[in-house]
Amino acid sequence: MKVLAISGSPRPRGNTYTLLTHALTVLAAEGLETEYVSLHEKDIRPCLACEKCATDKNRCAQEDDFNGLYRQMAQADALLVGSPVYFGSATPNLMALLDRAGYVARMGDNPFHRKVGSPLVVARRAGVNFTYAQLMFFFIISGMIVPGATYWPIAYGRTPGEVTKDEEGLKTITALAHNVAWLLKKLA
Numbered sequence: 001m002k003v004l005a006i007s008g009s010p011r012p013r014g015n016t017y018t019l020l021t022h023a024l025t026v027l028a029a030e031g032l033e034t035e036y037v038s039l040h041e042k043d044i045r046p047c048l049a050c051e052k053c054a055t056d057k058n059r060c061a062q063e064d065d066f067n068g069l070y071r072q073m074a075q076a077d078a079l080l081v082g083s084p085v086y087f088g089s090a091t092p093n094l095m096a097l098l099d100r101a102g103y104v105a106r107m108g109d110n111p112f113h114r115k116v117g118s119p120l121v122v123a124r125r126a127g128v129n130f131t132y133a134q135l136m137f138f139f140i141i142s143g144m145i146v147p148g149a150t151y152w153p154i155a156y157g158r159t160p161g162e163v164t165k166d167e168e169g170l171k172t173i174t175a176l177a178h179n180v181a182w183l184l185k186k187l188a
């Protein structure tokens with residue numbers, strides 16, 4: 001069983017990376033296969049609302065990095081999606097991916113139905129709950145199953161790596177990862 005983690009941060013080794021790789025380390029120790037993708041190296045543009053996915057099925061008409069990543073998402077058994085908070089919400093890079101993935105899925109065979117997953121969020125100070133809720137809209141409308149943790153999966157830090165000082169944040173992400181593994185094994 002494979003867990004795919006996607007970072008919506010433009011920083012290659014920022015706090016979102018730290019949190020997601022922390023979760024993947026726990027999941028790997030639980031015996032799961034893991035994969036990490038960062039949107040900083042992907043060209044994924046916003047949805048054009050062309051509706052071509054309604055006829056093409058399971059693909060987007062735009063020629064960028066979307067279709068490859070959509071296939072990776074579709075093949076994974078669980079998805080972790082991480083974002084820093086930017087002006088109180090998720091990054092536009094990540095929202096471009098989720099808008100298109102959500103729409104292509106709904107117009108096609110919805111590969112996310114009953115898949116396990118969760119958002120996780122990092123910020124310097126404010127906007128974590130809103131951003132977590134914002135990302136949850138994708139998971140819930142897609143019919144995904146989202147496990148809890150010991151707190152909402154959020155953590156604090158500003159400069160790259162600073163999030164490692166947030167002990168409670170890391171503990172929450174550890175608990176989330178164990179619950180993802182537990183759920184995947186139950187559903188297998």
Ligand SMILES: Cc1cc2nc3c(=O)[nH]c(=O)nc-3n(C[C@H](O)[C@H](O)[C@H](O)COP(=O)(O)O)c2cc1C
Nearest residue numbers: 009014015016084085086087088123124125126158
């Ligand atoms: C454009 C921009 C907007 C930001 N807006 C917020 C914000 O609204 N609230 C907050 O607490 N932190 C905000 N931050 C700080 C980031 O969320 C924080 O530095 C985070 O750790 C970055 O994660 P990353 O290292 O994975 O990119 C902002 C940072 C940038 C660059």
